[in-house]
Structure formats: structure tokens, C-alpha cells
Amino acid sequence: MSITSIFSAFFEYGLWLYSIVLLLSYLLIAVFAIIEIRRYLRSASFTDYSILASSPQAPGMSILAPAYNEGATIVDNVRSLLSIHYRNLELIVINDGSKDDCLQKLIDAYHLKKIDFFVKRSIPTKDVRGVYKSTNPVFHKLLVVDKVNGGKADALNVGINVSSKEYIVCIDVDCIIEQDALLKMAKPFLDTTGSRVIASGGVVRVANSCEIRNGRLVKVHLPDTFLPRAQTLEYIRAFLLGRMAWSRINALLLISGAFGAFDKEIVIACGGYNHATVGEDMELVVRMRRYMEERNIPYKVTYIPDPLCWTEAPSSYKILGRQRNRWTRGTIETLGMHKKMCLNPNYHILGMLSYPYWLLFELMAPLVEFTGFICMLIAALLGYIDWAMFFSLLGFILSFGILYSIFAILMEVLTYNQYNKSSDILKLVLTAILEPFIFHPFVVWSAIRGNIDLLRKKNSWGEMSRQGFAGKKTNANA
Amino acid sequence: MKILIAEDEPILIRTIEVRLKKDGYELCLASDGQQAIDKIADFSPDMIITDIMMPYASGLEIISYTRQQPGKRTPIIILSSMGQEDVVLEAFKLGADDYITKPFSPNELSVRVRRLLAS
Amino acid sequence: MHLVFLYSTPLVPRPHLLLTAMAVMVGALLLITVFILVYLVLRRKRERKLDEWRDQLSGTLQRAIFFEDDGNAQAAIPLTFKTIRGLKHPGFRQLLVDELVQGKKSLTGTAATNLVLLFNQLGLSKLSLQKLNSRRWHIKARGIQELAVMEQRQLVTRIYRLTNAHHELVRMEAQSAIVQLYGFEGLRFLDIIDTPISEWQQITLLRLLARMPGIQPEKVANWLSSSNDSVRIFALKLVAEHHLRQLHDQTAPCLQHPHPPVRMQTVRCLKEIYTDRTSDALIQAYDTQNIPCRLAILDTLGSIGAPDNGAFLSQQLSEAEDMLKLGAARALIQMGDIGLKHLDEFPLSGEYPWNEIFQQAKTEQTA
Numbered sequence: 001m002s003i004t005s006i007f008s009a010f011f012e013y014g015l016w017l018y019s020i021v022l023l024l025s026y027l028l029i030a031v032f033a034i035i036e037i038r039r040y041l042r043s044a045s046f047t048d049y050s051i052l053a054s055s056p057q058a059p060g061m062s063i064l065a066p067a068y069n070e071g072a073t074i075v076d077n078v079r080s081l082l083s084i085h086y087r088n089l090e091l092i093v094i095n096d097g098s099k100d101d102c103l104q105k106l107i108d109a110y111h112l113k114k115i116d117f118f119v120k121r122s123i124p125t126k127d128v129r130g131v132y133k134s135t136n137p138v139f140h141k142l143l144v145v146d147k148v149n150g151g152k153a154d155a156l157n158v159g160i161n162v163s164s165k166e167y168i169v170c171i172d173v174d175c176i177i178e179q180d181a182l183l184k185m186a187k188p189f190l191d192t193t194g195s196r197v198i199a200s201g202g203v204v205r206v207a208n209s210c211e212i213r214n215g216r217l218v219k220v221h222l223p224d225t226f227l228p229r230a231q232t233l234e235y236i237r238a239f240l241l242g243r244m245a246w247s248r249i250n251a252l253l254l255i256s257g258a259f260g261a262f263d264k265e266i267v268i269a270c271g272g273y274n275h276a277t278v279g280e281d282m283e284l285v286v287r288m289r290r291y292m293e294e295r296n297i298p299y300k301v302t303y304i305p306d307p308l309c310w311t312e313a314p315s316s317y318k319i320l321g322r323q324r325n326r327w328t329r330g331t332i333e334t335l336g337m338h339k340k341m342c343l344n345p346n347y348h349i350l351g352m353l354s355y356p357y358w359l360l361f362e363l364m365a366p367l368v369e370f371t372g373f374i375c376m377l378i379a380a381l382l383g384y385i386d387w388a389m390f391f392s393l394l395g396f397i398l399s400f401g402i403l404y405s406i407f408a409i410l411m412e413v414l415t416y417n418q419y420n421k422s423s424d425i426l427k428l429v430l431t432a433i434l435e436p437f438i439f440h441p442f443v444v445w446s447a448i449r450g451n452i453d454l455l456r457k458k459n460s461w462g463e464m465s466r467q468g469f470a471g472k473k474t475n476a477n478a
Numbered sequence: 479m480k481i482l483i484a485e486d487e488p489i490l491i492r493t494i495e496v497r498l499k500k501d502g503y504e505l506c507l508a509s510d511g512q513q514a515i516d517k518i519a520d521f522s523p524d525m526i527i528t529d530i531m532m533p534y535a536s537g538l539e540i541i542s543y544t545r546q547q548p549g550k551r552t553p554i555i556i557l558s559s560m561g562q563e564d565v566v567l568e569a570f571k572l573g574a575d576d577y578i579t580k581p582f583s584p585n586e587l588s589v590r591v592r593r594l595l596a597s
Numbered sequence: 598m599h600l601v602f603l604y605s606t607p608l609v610p611r612p613h614l615l616l617t618a619m620a621v622m623v624g625a626l627l628l629i630t631v632f633i634l635v636y637l638v639l640r641r642k643r644e645r646k647l648d649e650w651r652d653q654l655s656g657t658l659q660r661a662i663f664f665e666d667d668g669n670a671q672a673a674i675p676l677t678f679k680t681i682r683g684l685k686h687p688g689f690r691q692l693l694v695d696e697l698v699q700g701k702k703s704l705t706g707t708a709a710t711n712l713v714l715l716f717n718q719l720g721l722s723k724l725s726l727q728k729l730n731s732r733r734w735h736i737k738a739r740g741i742q743e744l745a746v747m748e749q750r751q752l753v754t755r756i757y758r759l760t761n762a763h764h765e766l767v768r769m770e771a772q773s774a775i776v777q778l779y780g781f782e783g784l785r786f787l788d789i790i791d792t793p794i795s796e797w798q799q800i801t802l803l804r805l806l807a808r809m810p811g812i813q814p815e816k817v818a819n820w821l822s823s824s825n826d827s828v829r830i831f832a833l834k835l836v837a838e839h840h841l842r843q844l845h846d847q848t849a850p851c852l853q854h855p856h857p858p859v860r861m862q863t864v865r866c867l868k869e870i871y872t873d874r875t876s877d878a879l880i881q882a883y884d885t886q887n888i889p890c891r892l893a894i895l896d897t898l899g900s901i902g903a904p905d906n907g908a909f910l911s912q913q914l915s916e917a918e919d920m921l922k923l924g925a926a927r928a929l930i931q932m933g934d935i936g937l938k939h940l941d942e943f944p945l946s947g948e949y950p951w952n953e954i955f956q957q958a959k960t961e962q963t964a
Binding site: 042043045046048051052054055057058115116117118120121187189190191192193194265388389392393395396399400402403406407409410413414417420421422425426429 | 615618622626633634735766792794796797803804827889920950953954
């Protein structure tokens with residue numbers, strides 16, 4: 001056998017095997033997700049969350065919201081966060097050295113006054129310039145911390161240092177959080193006996209085109225434009241199916257930085273957020289899991305499928321590209337930092353399943369897809385395979401992908417049904433059909449760019465411009 | 479006498495409505511906090527009965543908002559399932575006149591309303 | 598050179614097989630889409646029906662809530678014609694049960710009694726009993742809840758049997774139900790239970806008990822020495838909530854319990870029932886505790902505010918852990934002038950971090 005034929009065999013079999021395993025994993029994910037969501041919804045159907053709202057036994061929660069140059073919307077955002085139903089709550093807004101009037105707006109709107117506050121140094125951070133509290137008793141839950149710019153991870157660590165409660169809820173300040181979100185997020189920490197819940201994630205939904213008044217979501221609409229709509233579909237697949245399935249087997253590696261609750265004691269024991277990576281949200285969860293595994297302490301990372309958090313998804317290719325690029329770099333960095341776990345039985349399901357899966361099928365999928373497609377195309381062009389084969393393979397994979405998306409839509413309709421107009425469903429179906437041709441290639445390309453950029457050692461968040469929930473465009477320093 | 483009721487549980491809002499209508503008051507209903515705040519401006523009620531935990535704006539915000547309005551001091555009764563000392567104290571500190579915890583008796587509510595409006 | 602392998606192995610299907618698979622998937626896809634659209638239509642219809650039914654019910658519910666029997670014990674609550682019509686539908690009956698349960702949870706006095714009266718008058722307990730017979734755990738649990746809220750004490754044996762049910766959540770609902778029906782008496786299961794009671798369940802039970810009289814301190818004392826840690830923790834919470842000062846001497850030994858959450862709960866509990874012996878017990882136990890527990894001890898000592906604790910608290914100002922310094926400072930300030938004196942006399946009070954810590958503690962007090 002010649003070298004080329006060995007290579008060719010390896011390539012064909014490898015690609016084929018890869019695709020089969022990937023498709024099978026999607027099927028398994030679908031099955032597990034159904035089981036887990038059903039269990040959750042049934043349990044929630046007779047749970048009275050208001051018991052927790054009025055109980056003095058409810059665990060204390062600190063919401064940590066880092067803010068950088070959010071002056072346009074910060075007052076509304078904070079107002080919306082203050083209306084969350086939870087008693088033992090403190091809302092900590094960390095002004096990460098904003099260059100705009102973010103801090104001043106807060107001081108004016110909430111009658112803030114600088115107070116004497118001793119900031120613990122549980123986690124080393126950049127300097128804190130001041131801590132502010134409101135003189136108006138209505139806003140007594142609000143605490144604003146002004147610090148020297150240091151990035152999101154550093155801001156969150158300051159929040160952890162300042163927090164006085166047992167659990168921290170890390171959010172993006174411009175996310176809209178449902179009013180009973182914390183009641184639902186707190187329950188898993190209280191429900192489990194026998195193992196310690198160290199973190200709990202929530203579903204993030206796309207808020208584009210939704211009616212928002214005073215920072216509160218009033219009515220849900222399907223996004224008007226294609227790109228946010230494609231992301232809506234993607235989020236449904238990823239959150240409702242993917243994460244629920246992984247959390248069923250307690251192998252979830254990632255909790256969105258937009259909305260997640262953590263046991264503060266463990267976070268501090270692990271050293272807080274790592275600012276050496278742009279994927280600090282994923283990296284923290286992996287490190288926390290690893291911490292518990294290494295000490296053989298039974299633990300869980302749970303996930304709530306209820307739509308509790310709404311965020312504005314990028315509506316331009318440029319911003320979307322940066323976001324996906326960053327996510328890819330974050331994933332690579334995180335997996336790199338914890339490569340000791342790979343296929344290491346000491347880490348149980350984390351090392352034997354989660355890590356390898358994430359490496360092979362989340363990280364490498366874009367690369368495999370891209371190379372596979374190009375090679376197949378070239379092979380077809382050069383006559384090594386006939387076009388029938390090429391197109392039927394392509395067709396097979398495409399129809400599986402679309403079918404999976406439609407299935408995700410079905411799950412959404414059967415569970416939370418946020419989009420209940422028939423026209424919306426048809427628009428989603430159309431999006432599912434168009435997605436593999438427009439959205440998906442772009443995402444794959446951004447992921448590949450992410451790989452390249454990391455190799456080139458770029459390390460930044462990029463400028464994220466947001467349209468603001470009121471619909472106005474902020475000054476994009478793009 | 480006009481009374482504004484802010485309550486998100488349908489059966490309760492109906493019960494209170496029936497009871498107070500029987501007592502002869504004119505009623506205005508709001509099923510969430512934002513609606514309540516809007517109606518305070520339009521309806522100028524002589525009394526407000528409000529829950530604390532409601533969508534969009536809490537009862538405490540409603541108290542705060544009402545106390546900031548110029549003109550006569552509108553009596554406010556809180557009707558809430560949150561009966562802990564600190565919540566009750568906070569409500570009174572912000573300017574509530576009475577606090578009834580759920581579960582409550584509609585007849586008792588009626589008596590308290592009458593007493594408060596009389597004083 | 599061909600891609601020989603792709604064609605030569607049975608593992609890789611021929612194009613026509615792939616195309617067949619593709620056709621199947623496209624078919625499934627269309628079917629699901631149609632199903633979704635039909636489902637949406639049906640769901641909307643169902644919701645409209647439910648709204649219609651709610652309107653039909655509302656008259657009867659209000660009549661029930663404001664019903665007065667005028668001394669006639671046999672009097673029945675009059676139903677509206679709309680309600681009588683609706684009762685033929687099982688869905689309507691279930692909605693009525695839901696509304697009655699919702700109403701009963703939020704109302705007291707004659708209104709609540711009348712809702713139970715209506716529930717009994719219409720024989721709706723049959724519906725809830727049916728649920729107990731279901732094999733599906735969430736339906737069983739729902740049934741238990743309904744019977745408990747609507748005070749169906751005659752079915753207590755059925756419910757009690759379910760405190761040993763296979764499914765955890767059914768067991769928990771049964772436990773809550775018994776407590777709801779019998780108050781403190783219903784906690785009998787704590788004597789024998791060997792499974793842990795989750796924090797959530799404890800919160801639920803405490804809430805139910807908060808409005809009920811009849812707490813029996815002797816029973817609570819027994820639970821304080823239970824081998825089941827979660828029972829012990831629950832007992833400590835009961836002691837704290839109901840201020841059972843007479844159990845102080847049975848509580849304090851729990852400071853030596855091997856399980857840290859038990860010790861933590863003990864400290865919190867002692868804050869509510871402290872006597873003149875508490876400070877010593879806490880100070881003695883201090884060194885063997887972890888940091889969160891030590892903080893709780895400092896907090897409790899602050900509440901006790903005994904001047905004799907001043908020396909001990911001053912010592913803690915030199916603790917390595919900054920939060921403990923703050924905890925000690927706060928406790929000293931709560932002691933009043935004596936405490937302030939200790940702070941001012943502390944040799945390092947002008948240096949970092951003590952200056953900031955003391956400043957924060959002082960400001961908090963005046964706020």
C-alpha cells in the first residue's frame with residue numbers, strides 16, 4: 001500500500017467515522033434533553049417558588065454585573081435588576097473603569113454616596129477606587145464598585161471580593177433577567193442531598209425585536225432580521241437540547257457568562273476568574289469541577305431550562321464574527337489549560353467524556369467540516385469521486401442538520417412556547433433551512449479565524465457595540 | 479371613594495373587587511406594577527391596596543412613587559405573602575399605612591379599609 | 598487513483614442509500630412542521646376554552662367566598678347555572694379544583710372554610726384521589742397537594758402511606774401534606790426517617806409550621822440528638838424560629854458535632870435563644886471551627902453583646918483572616934461604648950487594614 005492510499009483511507013474512514021459519531025451524539029443529546037426537561041417541568045408544575053421569596057432561610061445571593069461603557073443603558077438595566085423578586089439579595093454593579101459617564105449616571109439616578117468599605121482581598125485584583133451605596137432606602141440592595149479597568153474577569157473578581165452573600169450570580173449587565181429568575185436558580189442549590197451543587201446555569205434567549213419598557217421585557221417577538229433569528233434557533237438548540245442533555249449526566253462544561261449562579265466558597269477556593277483567557281466563564285466552570293474531582297467531593301452542576309435571561313444578540317456579521325472568534329479562542333485556551341484531564345480516568349465523566357467531546361466535536365468540528373468539505377469538493381472536481389456521491393453526502397448531512405433544528409423548534413413549542421404565532425414558526429423553519437447555507441458557514445469561518453488568531457496570540461475582547469435596548473445606536477468605536 | 483387594587487392573582491383581585499364593591503367603593507384594577515403606577519396618575523385614587531411581588535414593578539416601588547406625588551397623602555395598604563419583619567418594616571418606612579399578610583380574610587380587609595378611610 | 602475505500606466497504610453506503618435516508622429525513626421534517634402548526638392551533642383553542650371556563654366558574658367562586666349559612670348547617674352553596682353546565686366536563690372540574698386550591702392558599706377565615714365546603718359539596722376529592730392512584734409521580738404529588746390544601750383529613754392514611762413512596766418528590770409532598778393537615782403532630786416521621794431532608798423541604802415545612810400552634814419542645818429535643826444530620830439541622834431551625842429557650846442546654850452540645858453544617862446551624866440557632874451560658878460555649882468551640890462558622894460565632898457574640906466577651910473579641914482582631922477582623926469589629930461595636938473602647942485601644946488601629954475595617958464597622962452601625 002502506498003503512502004497516498006494509506007492517507008486517503010485514513011482520511012475517508014476518519015471523516016466518515018467522525019460524521020457518524022457526531023450525528024449519533026446529536027441523537028443522544030436529543031433523547032437526554034427530552035428526559036431532563038420533562039423531569040424538570042413536572043417537578044416545577046407543583047413547586048411553589050413564592051415560598052422561597054418570603055423565607056428567611058433563603059440563601060443569600062449577590063448579583064455581579066460588570067459594566068464597561070454602558071452609560072447609555074445602565075440606569076434602565078439596574079432598575080430592571082432591582083425589581084427581581086428575591087429577599088436576601090444584593091446587586092453589585094462593578095464599573096470597570098468606564099471611559100464614559102456610566103458611574104455618574106448611576107450616582108445621579110440612584111442617589112449614591114461613597115461609603116467606607118473594606119474590600120477583602122480573597123482574590124487578587126486591580127485597585128478599587130470606591131464603593132457606593134444609595135441614600136434612598138428603596139435602593140438599599142444596590143452596591144456600586146468603581147475600579148481601575150481590568151477586564152471582565154477582573155471586574156467579576158472584585159465583585160466576589162465585595163460580595164457578602166453565599167452565592168454569586170454573574171451576569172452581563174445589559175441582560176434582562178426575569179423577575180423570578182433567582183427563585184428558580186436558587187432551588188437546585190437547596191434541592192440536592194448527598195452532593196453539593198457548585199454551579200447552576202440558565203438558558204439565555206435572544207431579546208432582539210422584543211418589546212422592552214423601562215428595562216423590562218414586556219412582550220416576546222421573533223427577531224425581525226435573519227442573523228438574530230438564526231441565533232435564536234441556535235440558542236434553542238444549544239441551550240434547550242445541548243446543555244440540558246449534558247447536565248442530565250452531570251457532565252456540563254460550560255455555563256454562559258451571561259447568566260450563571262455559583263457557590264462563592266468554591267469559586268474563591270479555586271482562585272476566582274482567570275483573566276488570562278477570553279473564555280473566562282467556561283474556564284471557571286471547568287476549574288471548579290476539576291477542584292471538586294481532585295478532592296473526590298460529590299458535586300453537581302445543574303441547569304435550568306426556563307427562559308430566565310434575555311440578551312441582545314449581534315445583528316451584524318462583523319460583531320457576530322468577533323463574538324464567535326472570541327468563543328473559539330476561549331474554548332481552545334480553556335481546554336489547553338486543563339489538558340491534564342483529557343482521557344484521565346481520575347476525572348471520571350469529565351475527563352473521559354466531556355473533555356474529549358468538547359475537543360473533538362465542539363472545537364475541531366469547524367476545522368473538520370471545513371477541510372472535509374474542501375477536500376471533497378476538490379476530489380469531486382478532479383474526478384476522484386463522482387458528483388452523485390458528493391451531493392448525496394452533502395444532502396444527507398444538510399437534511400440531518402435541518403431536521404435537528406426543526407426538532408429543536410418542536411421542543412421549544414412543547415415546553416416554553418415563547419413564539420406561539422404560526423407565522424413565527426414558519427419563519428423559524430425557513431431560517432432552519434437557510435441556516436446551513438448562510439449562517440453556519442459564517443460561524444465555521446469565524447471559528448477558523450479564531451484558531452488562526454490564537455496562533456497569532458491576539459488576546460482581546462474586541463469592541464462590542466450594542467444597539468441598546470431602546471433601539472438607539474450607541475457610538476460604535478468599531 | 480375610589481380605590482386602586484394592584485394584585486396579580488386573578489382570583490384575589492376578583493374577590494377584593496366583589497367585597498369592596500359591595501361596600502360601595504369605586505374600583506380600579508391593575509394586574510401588574512407598571513399598570514398600577516400608570517393608573518395612579520390617571521385615576522387619582524383615594525386609597526391604594528397593593529401586593530409586593532408583582533410583575534414589572536414591586537409594591538414597594540408603588541409606595542415610593544405615590545409618596546413622591548404632590549397633593550394629598552393617599553393611604554396605602556400592603557397585601558402580601560411576605561410577612562417577615564424586615565419587609566414589613568421597610569414598607570412602613572417607605573410610607574405604607576397598613577400591612578396585611580396573605581392568606582387574608584376579605585372581611586378583615588373590608589374593615590381595615592373602612593377604618594383607614596375614616597381616619 | 599480512486600477513493601477506492603469509499604466504494605469498496607459496506608460501511609459506507611452508496612449514494613442511493615444516502616438519498617433514501619435523506620428523503621426519510623425530509624419527510625420527517627415536514628411532518629414535524631405540520632405537527633407543530635396543528636399543535637399550536639389546538640393549544641390556542643384549549644387556552645380559549647380554559648378562559649371561557651374561568652369566566653363560568655368565577656360567579657360560583659365568589660358566591661362561595663362570600664357565602665353565609667345564616668345558622669343553617671345544612672345550607673349548600675348555590676351554584677351558578679353556568680357552573681352546573683360546565684361540571685359535565687372533566688377539564689372544567691379540574692380547573693375548578695385548581696382555582697379552589699389557589700383561593701384556599703391565599704384566603705383565611707370564612708372565605709377559606711367556604712371554599713372547602715364547596716370542594717366537599719361537589720365531591721371533588723374524588724378527582725384528587727384518582728391522582729393518588731396514578732402511576733406517574735408528578736400526578737400523585739399533585740393529588741397529595743390538593744388533598745392537603747383542601748383539608749381532606751379523612752384521607753390521611755392514604756397520604757401517610759405515601760411518605761414511604763418510591764419517588765423522592767412524592768415522599769416530600771406526603772410529608773408536607775401531613776404537616777399541613779396535622780401541624781406539629783405531623784412531624785412524627787422525623788422520628789424514624791433515615792433519608793436526608795433537603796433544604797428546600799425544610800424551608801417548606803418551616804413555612805407550614807410558622808402559622809401553626811402546638812409545638813412540642815420535648816419532641817424537638819429528641820430530634821436534636823437524631824443520628825440523621827438533616828433532622829438535627831431541621832430541629833435546630835425549629836428551636837431558632839420558635840425561640841425554644843428551654844432547649845438551650847440540649848442545643849449547645851451540637852457545637853461539637855462532626856458535621857460542619859450542623860455546627861453552623863447550631864451557632865445561628867444560639868443567636869436566637871442565647872442565655873448567659875452561651876458566650877462561654879461559643880468561645881470554647883471557636884478554635885475548632887472553620888472560617889464561615891467562626892464568622893457566625895462572632896456575629897452571635899455581637900448579638901449577645903455581653904461586656905465580658907470584649908477581651909476575646911479583641912484577640913480576634915489580630916486574626917489573619919480579614920473577614921474575621923471585620924466580624925470581631927462589628928461584634929465589638931454592637932457592645933456599645935465598651936466595645937468602641939476596645940477598638941480604639943487596639944494598637945494597630947491606625948494601620949491598614951484595621952483602619953478601613955474599623956471605619957466600615959463604625960459606619961454600618963450609624964447607618
